[in-house]
Amino acid sequence: MNEAMKKARDIITGYSGRPVRIMEVCGTHTHEIFRLGIRKLVPENVEIISGPGCPVCVTAVGFIDEACWLALEKDCVICTFGDLIKVPGTKLSLAGARAMGAAIKPVYSPLDAVEIAGQTPDRQVVFLAVGFETTTPSACLAVKKARELGLENFSVLTANKTMPNAYKALVGSADAFIYPGHVNAITGNAVCRQLCEEQGVSGVVAGFTASELLTALATAIRLLEKGEPFFRNCYPRVVKDEGNPGAIKLMNEVMEPCDSEWRGLGLIPMSGMKLREEFAPYDARLKFSMPKIEGKPNPACRCGEVLQGKCRPSDCKVFGKVCTPLHPVGACMVSDEGACSAYYQYAGLV
Amino acid sequence: MNNETVTLAHGAGGKQTSELIEKVFKAHFSNPEFTADDAAVLPKIDGRLAFTTDGFIVSPWEFNGGNIGKLSICGTVNDLSCMGAKPLYMTCGFVIEEGFKLDDLEKIAAAMEKTAKEVGVKIVAGDTKVAGKGQCDGVFITTTGVGVIRDGASTSGSNARPGDAVIVSGDVGRHGCTVLLARDDYGIDADVSSDCAPLWSTVESMLDVTDDIHVIRDATRGGVGTVLYEIAAQSDVGIALDQSAIPVDSAVKGVCGMLGLEPLYLACEGRLVIFAPADKADAIVAKLREGRYSQNAAVIGHVTEDNKGLVVLKTQIGTQTILPQPKGELLPRIC
Numbered sequence: 001m002n003e004a005m006k007k008a009r010d011i012i013t014g015y016s017g018r019p020v021r022i023m024e025v026c027g028t029h030t031h032e033i034f035r036l037g038i039r040k041l042v043p044e045n046v047e048i049i050s051g052p053g054c055p056v057c058v059t060a061v062g063f064i065d066e067a068c069w070l071a072l073e074k075d076c077v078i079c080t081f082g083d084l085i086k087v088p089g090t091k092l093s094l095a096g097a098r099a100m101g102a103a104i105k106p107v108y109s110p111l112d113a114v115e116i117a118g119q120t121p122d123r124q125v126v127f128l129a130v131g132f133e134t135t136t137p138s139a140c141l142a143v144k145k146a147r148e149l150g151l152e153n154f155s156v157l158t159a160n161k162t163m164p165n166a167y168k169a170l171v172g173s174a175d176a177f178i179y180p181g182h183v184n185a186i187t188g189n190a191v192c193r194q195l196c197e198e199q200g201v202s203g204v205v206a207g208f209t210a211s212e213l214l215t216a217l218a219t220a221i222r223l224l225e226k227g228e229p230f231f232r233n234c235y236p237r238v239v240k241d242e243g244n245p246g247a248i249k250l251m252n253e254v255m256e257p258c259d260s261e262w263r264g265l266g267l268i269p270m271s272g273m274k275l276r277e278e279f280a281p282y283d284a285r286l287k288f289s290m291p292k293i294e295g296k297p298n299p300a301c302r303c304g305e306v307l308q309g310k311c312r313p314s315d316c317k318v319f320g321k322v323c324t325p326l327h328p329v330g331a332c333m334v335s336d337e338g339a340c341s342a343y344y345q346y347a348g349l350v
Numbered sequence: 351m352n353n354e355t356v357t358l359a360h361g362a363g364g365k366q367t368s369e370l371i372e373k374v375f376k377a378h379f380s381n382p383e384f385t386a387d388d389a390a391v392l393p394k395i396d397g398r399l400a401f402t403t404d405g406f407i408v409s410p411w412e413f414n415g416g417n418i419g420k421l422s423i424c425g426t427v428n429d430l431s432c433m434g435a436k437p438l439y440m441t442c443g444f445v446i447e448e449g450f451k452l453d454d455l456e457k458i459a460a461a462m463e464k465t466a467k468e469v470g471v472k473i474v475a476g477d478t479k480v481a482g483k484g485q486c487d488g489v490f491i492t493t494t495g496v497g498v499i500r501d502g503a504s505t506s507g508s509n510a511r512p513g514d515a516v517i518v519s520g521d522v523g524r525h526g527c528t529v530l531l532a533r534d535d536y537g538i539d540a541d542v543s544s545d546c547a548p549l550w551s552t553v554e555s556m557l558d559v560t561d562d563i564h565v566i567r568d569a570t571r572g573g574v575g576t577v578l579y580e581i582a583a584q585s586d587v588g589i590a591l592d593q594s595a596i597p598v599d600s601a602v603k604g605v606c607g608m609l610g611l612e613p614l615y616l617a618c619e620g621r622l623v624i625f626a627p628a629d630k631a632d633a634i635v636a637k638l639r640e641g642r643y644s645q646n647a648a649v650i651g652h653v654t655e656d657n658k659g660l661v662v663l664k665t666q667i668g669t670q671t672i673l674p675q676p677k678g679e680l681l682p683r684i685c
Contacts, residue, residue, distance in 0.1 A: 001667055009667060037669030108536060210667050336610065345674035348660060 005211050008218035012042055017225045019045040022217070023173055023309055025163070026180030027054030027337025028208055034342040036210050038217065046221065049309035050339035051173070052166060052265060053180055055131040056083045057307060057331045057338045060261040061295030063130070063159045064089030066285070070126050070157065071102035074288050077120065079113035080128040081135075082106035083335045086328060090295045110135075110142035110156075117146065117154035126284045129156045133186040136160045136273055137247040140254035143275065143282045155284040158274050161260055164191035165271035167203075169262075171195065173309050176220045177203035181212075181235040188243030189233055196231035207235040254279055263297070263331060264304030303330035306339050313343040320344055354452040361446070361480025370478060374455055378463035379473040383439065390474035392439055395498055400435035402426060403494040409683040411458070411488045413532040415525075415544030416619075418491055419458035421685060423465040424548045424619055426495040428568040431553040432622065434503025437471040437495055444476070445490040448483045458489065469548045471495065487683075500554075502561035509564040510585035514653040515631035519552060519622040519644040520545060521597040522574045525685070526616030527605050538608060540601040547620030547643040556624065559637045565625035568618075571685050575614035575673055577623045578661045588657030591673070592664045597646045615676045617685055625653065 001009070024030055030050045033039060039048055052058045064087055070076040071094070078094065085094045085104060098104040103123070107113050110127050117125035129139040139156060146154040163183045168191075170177070179192055184205045195201040202223065206216030216234035223230040233239055251273065260272025275283045284290070297304070301323065302316040313319050313332065323329035325341055332338035359366045376384070383390050404425045411418040422442065430437045442462070446455065466473055524545040531540060549568065556563060565585075569577045574596075582589050598606075598613045606613050620643055626634055631649050638647035654662075661673040 005667060035665070035671060036667055037663075037665050037671035038667075040669045040671070041667070210665070214667060346672045348657075348672065 002211070005214050008214040009041065011218040011222055012214065015043050015046055015221045015225065017045065019047070020175040020224050021047045021049055021309070022176050022178060022220055023049045023051045023170070024178040025051040025053040025167070025170070026178070026183070027057065027335065028182070029178055029180065029206065029213070030054065030339055030342055031337050032208055032213060034346045036213065038213065049174060050306070050342070051170060051177070051309060052262060052307040054332070054335050054337040055135065055161070056087060056335040057303065058161065058262045058264065059084070059087065059130050059159050059331065060263050061088070061090055061297045062261070062293050063157070063295070064093065065293045065295045066290060067094060067128055067157060068092050068097045068102070069290065069293060070284060070288060071097045071104060072100065074124065076124045076126045077103040077105060077116065078126055078128060079105045079107045079116060081130070084128060084130065086334045087331045088298065088328060110139045111145060114142050114145050114149070114151065114154055117151050118149060121153060124153050124155070127154070127156045129158045129160050132161055132163050132183050133247070133251070134182045136255065137186070137250050140250050143254055143279055146282060147279070155282045155287050156275070157284040158255075159260070160255065160273040161262065162257070162271055162273060163187065165268050166262065166265065167191060167195060169265055169268050169271075170308070171199055171201055175202065176224055177201070178216055178220065179203050179205045181205055181207045181239055184235070184239045184243070186244045186247050189231070189239065189241050192231050196229050200229040202230050204231070205233045205235045205239050207238065264307035298329050301330035303332040303340070306332050313340040316340070320347070356446045356448060356450045356452060356455065356480055358448055358480050358482065361478060367478065374452065374459050375476055375478070378459040379476070381472045381474070383472055383474040385475050390439070390441070392474065395438065397498040397501070399496055400430050400433040400499055401496045402429045403492065404429060405490065405492045406685060407487070407490045407683055408529060408685050409487060410532050411454070413528050413544055414542065415528060416546040417458055417461050418489060419461035420465050421546055421619060422491040422493045423462050423469070423471070424546050425570065425685065426493040427469050427471060427548045427550055430495050430497035431550040432505060432566045432568050433497075433499060434505050434553065434557060434566070435497030435499045436554070437469055437497040437550055439472050439474045440466065440493055440495040441475040442473060443492040444478045445486050446478065446480050447486045447488055448480055450489055455489065465548055469550050500557055503557055505563055505566040507565055507567055507581045507584040510581050510587050510625045510653050511564060512587055512653050512655040513628055514564055514625045515628045515649050516578070516589060516591065516651040516653065517624040517626065517631060517635060517638070517647060517649050518574060518597065519549075519624065519638055520620070520646045521599045521602070522569070522618060522621060523602045523606070523613035523616030524599060525619040526573060527602045529617070531605065536609065538605060540605050542599065542601045542605070545618055545620035549620060549622060549643060552622065552638065552641050552644050555637050555641055556634055559633050560626070560630050562630055563624060563626045563634070565623070567623045569621045569623050570619060571617050572676070573613070573615045573617055574621065574623055575612065575661065576676070579675060581623070581625065582659050582661060586658055588654035588659070589651060589661045590654050590657070590664065591651035591661060593666060595648055595650045597648050614673060619685060628652065
């Protein structure tokens with residue numbers, strides 16, 4: 001541990017002010033905070049809560065149902081980030097659909113799905129486009145690539161979301177936010193600054209190494225002690241105020257804002273992204289004339305409240321009993337970045 | 351043999367079967383006990399015996415640092431070695447897919463011969479079956495081995511005691527990482543080779559230092575992390591690791607970082623996890639570092655009375671956290 005980290009650690013452990021709640025909004029932060037044991041480091045008057053920053057966790061149940069419908073009713077090859085495969089839909093997960101004979105392929109990049117479409121001209125290939133500003137540009141690139149190649153058997157099922165509108169929906173959930181460095185690297189810091197200036201919402205942008213996370217947390221704690229609203233970019237190495245104009249341009253060229261349903265947070269106006277009309281031939285919902293599919297989450301699952309920091313995973317009745325990483329009931333137990341999964345895996349230490 | 355391939359006739363038991371055995375297997379496995387009869391007849395052996403079997407279905411069958419043949423000898427040799435047993439005799443069963451190249455089979459047999467000779471273990475009997483195209487993938491091998499346990503050695507996973515030092519015989523996760531990259535599913539290139547190695551000489555050198563070694567396990571599928579959880583449960587103890595002390599090759603670290611994998615859960619095929627009294631640890635590690643397959647040996651933690659059944663990591667920021675247990679299969683067909 002270097003001197004800067006030691007100093008940050010001392011600030012965190014030495015906090016003696018009023019009780020505060022700090023919410024990390026990014027799933028990767030959730031995972032790293034557990035992996036580094038940071039929750040064990042903070043004093044009792046600092047509570048760290050997990051927000052809706054895991055793309056898998058916030059994806060609505062109905063989206064899984066839509067994907068299963070494409071796989072089973074339309075015989076599409078579904079290409080997806082691996083984490084989504086085990087997320088429960090209303091009746092079926094994609095893993096369940098696969099067991100019934102559906103073709104479900106995990107991919108690491110949307111471009112892999114385009115390649116699969118190129119190799120299997122006799123099959124319809126659908127990429128499940130989920131995620132925030134960090135993954136949306138690559139989905140847009142895939143759509144452009146498919147058009148360039150003239151592929152008629154490639155389309156995307158979109159559930160892309162934009163973070164800044166979620167920041168607005170979360171106002172009041174915590175005393176300070178740890179904003180996701182990778183998202184702000186794309187979007188820039190304007191929304192966070194505006195929230196601070198207009199509504200007094202405090203937050204810091206954090207990177208992902210031990211040193212970056214400790215520094216950001218120490219900065220937040222030191223400024224909370226002062227009592228004034230603040231915004232600080234603690235990840236200046238990567239995050240610039242203006243964001244990444246190239247990626248923003250690409251997104252705006254292919255997609256446009258739309259209302260979007262978030263698991264737990266409900267419908268947030270203009271918080272999603274869908275394909276522009278120009279790219280309609282690549283929109284799986286239109287291409288396959290998909291009927292309106294509404295998902296019903298398992299009523300016992302409290303993922304929704306967990307995602308808003310309203311309850312801890314361990315407060316949920318099914319947590320750790322019926323709902324485990326091998327048999328998840330809710331999305332937060334599926335992904336490594338989900339709060340329930342992290343609580344489950346890291347529980348039990350003396 | 352050039353482009354000749356294995357056909358169903360090679361597995362039918364007739365002339366072609368005999369030819370295959372003569373050309374490929376006998377040529378490589380020849381020794382006085384190699385049987386032409388229904389079973390090998392072995393000389394009388396003094397001492398307690400260890401006896402084990404293991405199946406190998408790795409995909410791809412050849413990888414940087416070895417192939418399925420070498421792996422199939424190392425796997426069984428290492429299982430015997432971990433019980434403190436000097437490997438003496440082995441048998442091997444092949445299931446070969448129709449269309450598999452005879453040249454490749456030859457390569458596999460040559461690797462088996464080389465590895466067996468290095469250890470001094472004799473292959474005394476075998477079996478060959480041919481499966482139709484698509485009924486298996488390339489070649490599957492099962493090996494069985496018997497060894498004689500050294501006097502004084504008692505190295506079961508239930509022997510770990512609070513205070514014991516936890517030692518690994520080298521850097522972790524290389525085999526799993528190598529196979530993962532060999533599959534080319536991820537478009538990542540890195541200079542990594544499998545740690546696949548026969549470890550009897552390594553175990554023997556430790557037992558020469560002291561008989562007082564409580565546990566020896568080879569970390570194969572599931573990696574060092576899985577072995578540690580197994581031993582914590584078997585011995586009803588906790589295990590505390592110092593994250594910064596765990597040796598990991600920098601390329602393996604890089605690949606794991608990119609793919610979000612934990613090196614402690616990647617398979618090894620030439621690494622031992624050793625539990626020994628703390629006052630013997632330095633001597634054991636010093637001896638290991640002299641060995642060909644254990645130059646990066648290190649003490650990585652100790653056994654605790656509390657946190658029973660758990661593996662706890664001391665992180666780089668000085669906090670304690672649990673090593674999370676893997677969910678389901680990280681990678682299928684790795685060994």
